[in-house]
Each structure stands twice: as C-alpha cells, then as structure tokens.
Amino acid sequence: MTKSATPQDQRALVDRLMTACGGSYSPETRRKYFISGPQWAAAYQGQALFHAPTRQVVSATEVIRQFAEIGIGYWTTHDTDVIPTEALMTGRQAEIVAGIKEALKSNGLQCSMVTCETFYHPVWAASPAAESPEIRAYGATRLRNTVRIGHELGAQFLVYWPGTLGYLLQGVIDETQTLKWYAEGINAACEEDLAVAAQAKTQTLRHCLEAKPFEPQAEIILPTSDAMLNFINSGLLKHPDMVGLNPEYLHELMWGGAPRAALARALVAGKLWHFDVNDGYRLKHDVDIAVGLVNPLDWLNVLMLLRSHGYNGPFNFDYKPPRTTSNYGVFRVSFPSAIDRFITLWEMAGEALEDPIIKEATEALKAGAGVAASNDAQQIFEANKEILTLHELIAHRLVQILLGLHRGRKIFARGEKA
Numbered sequence: 001m002t003k004s005a006t007p008q009d010q011r012a013l014v015d016r017l018m019t020a021c022g023g024s025y026s027p028e029t030r031r032k033y034f035i036s037g038p039q040w041a042a043a044y045q046g047q048a049l050f051h052a053p054t055r056q057v058v059s060a061t062e063v064i065r066q067f068a069e070i071g072i073g074y075w076t077t078h079d080t081d082v083i084p085t086e087a088l089m090t091g092r093q094a095e096i097v098a099g100i101k102e103a104l105k106s107n108g109l110q111c112s113m114v115t116c117e118t119f120y121h122p123v124w125a126a127s128p129a130a131e132s133p134e135i136r137a138y139g140a141t142r143l144r145n146t147v148r149i150g151h152e153l154g155a156q157f158l159v160y161w162p163g164t165l166g167y168l169l170q171g172v173i174d175e176t177q178t179l180k181w182y183a184e185g186i187n188a189a190c191e192e193d194l195a196v197a198a199q200a201k202t203q204t205l206r207h208c209l210e211a212k213p214f215e216p217q218a219e220i221i222l223p224t225s226d227a228m229l230n231f232i233n234s235g236l237l238k239h240p241d242m243v244g245l246n247p248e249y250l251h252e253l254m255w256g257g258a259p260r261a262a263l264a265r266a267l268v269a270g271k272l273w274h275f276d277v278n279d280g281y282r283l284k285h286d287v288d289i290a291v292g293l294v295n296p297l298d299w300l301n302v303l304m305l306l307r308s309h310g311y312n313g314p315f316n317f318d319y320k321p322p323r324t325t326s327n328y329g330v331f332r333v334s335f336p337s338a339i340d341r342f343i344t345l346w347e348m349a350g351e352a353l354e355d356p357i358i359k360e361a362t363e364a365l366k367a368g369a370g371v372a373a374s375n376d377a378q379q380i381f382e383a384n385k386e387i388l389t390l391h392e393l394i395a396h397r398l399v400q401i402l403l404g405l406h407r408g409r410k411i412f413a414r415g416e417k418a
C-alpha cells in the first residue's frame with residue numbers, strides 16, 4: 001500500500017512526479033511561442049455557483065513573476081482583475097498601471113491584450129447595452145478607459161466578451177435595439193483608440209469579439225463566432241476593419257460546432273486575430289479545461305489548420321486550473337504542463353503537415369482520377385472510388401502521429417515478443 005503523503009511531503013511528491021513525467025520544454029523555448037497567460041486564469045480561486053474557493057488570492061505581480069519563471073512571454077488581463085471597480089479612472093488606477101508596467105518590465109514580459117469586464121459587477125446585471133442610458137454611458141466610458149490602459153501597457157489586442165448580452169426572461173428586451181446599443185459601445189472604443197493612436201503616433205489596437213453560446217445568460221444575442229462575424233458586417237459598426245474575432249476553442253464546442261470549421265470561417269473572413277486556447281466537452285457548460293486534456297486529436301488538427309494558414313496571433317491560455325489543484329500546483333503543474341502539451345501539439349502539427357504519407361494522399365485526392373469531365377455521375381464515382389479510401393488512411397495516419405506510432409512506437413500485443 002502506498003503510504004500517505006504528509007502535508008509537508010506533498011509538494012516534494014508533486015515535484016518528483018512532475019519531473020518524472022519529463023517532456024518539458026525550457027523557459028527559453030516556451031518564450032519563442034506567442035503564448036499569453038491571463039491574470040484571471042492564474043488567479044482563479046476555484047469558486048463557482050456551487051463551489052467555494054479552494055485557492056488563495058494571487059496578486060498580479062506574483063502572477064507575472066511566476067509566468068516569467070515558467071517562460072510565458074505575454075500577460076493578459078481584465079481591467080478589474082487588477083484595478084478594483086471603485087479605483088477605475090482615478091489616480092489609483094494610474095498607480096496600479098504604473099506598478100504593473102514596472103513588474104512586466106523587470107520580469108521581461110509584455111502585455112499583449114487587455115479586456116474590459118462588463119459582466120461581473122452588479123452594474124452589468126442588464127448587460128452593458130441595457131436600456132438605461134446611464135448604464136450604457138458608463139459602459140462606453142469603461143471601454144474607452146480599457147483602450148487607454150491597453151495603449152499604456154503596450155498591448156496590441158483588446159477583447160470583448162459581452163457575457164451578459166442576452167436574457168433570462170423572454171420578450172423583455174428588443175434584441176435589435178440591444179445590438180445597436182452594443183455597437184455604440186464598440187464604436188466608442190474604436191474612436192477612442194483612433195484618437196489615442198493619432199495623438200501618440202502609434203498603431204491602433206485590434207478589437208476582438210469573443211462569443212460564448214450560453215452562460216451567464218440563458219439566451220445569448222451573439223452566441224457564436226459566426227454571429228459575431230455577421231455583427232461586424234451588419235453596418236452597425238463605424239470601423240468594421242478595426243474589429244475581428246477572438247474565438248475560444250471550447251465556446252465553439254459548447255454549441256456543438258466543430259472548432260476547426262469555426263476557425264476556418266474566421267480565417268477566410270480575415271478575422272482570426274486572437275485565439276483563446278482550452279478544452280472541454282460538447283454541449284456542456286464552460287469548464288475551461290487546459291488544452292489537450294480532452295480532445296488532443298482535435299487540437300492536433302486545429303493546429304495543423306492554423307499552421308498551414310499562417311496564423312501568427314496569440315494563443316491565450318484561457319482555461320481554469322481545476323479546483324483540486326493547489327496554488328502551488330497552478331504554477332508547478334497546471335501552466336507548465338498546459339504549455340508543454342500545446343508546444344508538443346504545435347510541433348506535431350508541423351510534422352503532420354510534412355508527413356510524406358499525408359502529403360501524397362492529400363495530393364492524390366486533389367489530383368482526382370484524371371478522367372475526362374462528363375455528366376455521368378456513376379462513371380465519375382467509379383473512377384474515383386479507390387482514392388477516396390485515402391480519407392480514412394489520412395485519419396489513421398493522424399492518430400499514428402498523435403500516438404507516436406509513425407516513429408516506430410509499438411505497444412506489444414498479448415503474447416507478442418519484441
């Protein structure tokens with residue numbers, strides 16, 4: 001029987017087993033990827049509607065220090081993750097932002113993205129696009145302030161997750177009006193950005209919309225990345241060219257979509273600017289599990305798509321370390337293991353794209369049977385039917401790559417000898 005690990009021995013046990021896992025990359029290697037760590041992910045205390053917190057508060061300076069040690073090159077935050085609501089737009093905000101700038105600098109990190117929290121505080125109970133003009137005016141002020149913080153911290157991206165843009169009770173709001181009001185908020189952010197950039201002679205930021213199909217509202221007005229794309233092109237935005245997408249892997253799975261197909265639609269629209277990386281289950285709630293723990297094969301395929309289309313935006317690790325992970329475990333196990341799985345899958349995706357079998361099979365499929373074009377459906381099918389088997393062969397090869405079988409890894413069957 002394994003003997004109990006006393007409280008004093010537990011960290012050493014975690015450390016020893018984590019080292020035994022192997023396969024980790026150095027902080028220098030990790031820094032070569034455009035990986036960002038959200039303040040809210042690292043500082044998440046494990047609380048939820050039915051859950052009390054399991055972890056202590058972690059300050060931004062501590063998160064930044066830990067990220068530097070792990071080799072996470074970029075940090076992202078909501079305005080209120082670091083500035084209490086009542087201190088926003090006061091002298092205290094300026095002090096906090098200056099302190100963060102200093103912490104980032106001394107730890108060699110950059111801030112890549114800032115996002116405005118428009119869902120947690122009671123003022124957002126009826127969403128940032130509520131009927132009341134005071135609420136909307138406050139919302140626009142908050143968005144403009146977040147744009148200024150973004151410029152101040154040298155971010156390139158802003159993200160908007162309009163979490164509460166929807167309803168619990170049917171027929172209470174006019175959805176078309178809500179969309180128009182929401183667009184006014186985004187317009188205010190873009191105009192502030194143009195003004196700040198013109199004054200400071202810098203670039204404008206990339207404003208990215210993030211959709212989630214449910215939670216915290218029962219019905220969501222912009223539930224998917226596709227709905228967001230439609231909103232960008234609806235004519236309601238004054239600067240649609242400044243607005244793109246921040247799809248989240250799990251949010252597309254949650255409505256039953258194929259994340260890879262959703263990403264493809266964003267890519268062809270030229271709007272895949274930022275990407276929230278995590279994992280989870282179809283048609284369930286937003287569990288925000290770390291990348292690759294649920295769907296490693298799908299993740300391999302997603303990364304093949306992104307690599308082959310030259311995606312060069314950030315990979316924002318928007319996940320939540322499970323409640324069973326301790327504060328120590330968040331930085332010792334959760335973040336490093338998530339990043340290392342991501343890097344492995346990214347490199348594997350590169351390998352899969354170069355795999356001679358996949359390449360030859362894909363090219364053969366594209367070349368077709370070479371018969372003359374005709375209107376004879378049956379004849380065309382007959383001429384192509386053997387090459388179509390290559391679909392299944394490619395899928396098999398991808399699983400082989402995922403399991404390392406393409407490199408000669410073999411699990412011996414019962415009774416078989418090496």
Ligand code: GLT
Binds near residue numbers: 078116
């Ligand atoms: C919230 C949400 C995430 C978003 C964050 C950005 S807030 O945690 O569930 O998916 O990316 O506002």
Ligand code: MN
Binds near residue numbers: 248
């Ligand atoms: Mn997200």
Ligand code: MN
Binds near residue numbers: 248250251286288
């Ligand atoms: Mn999520």
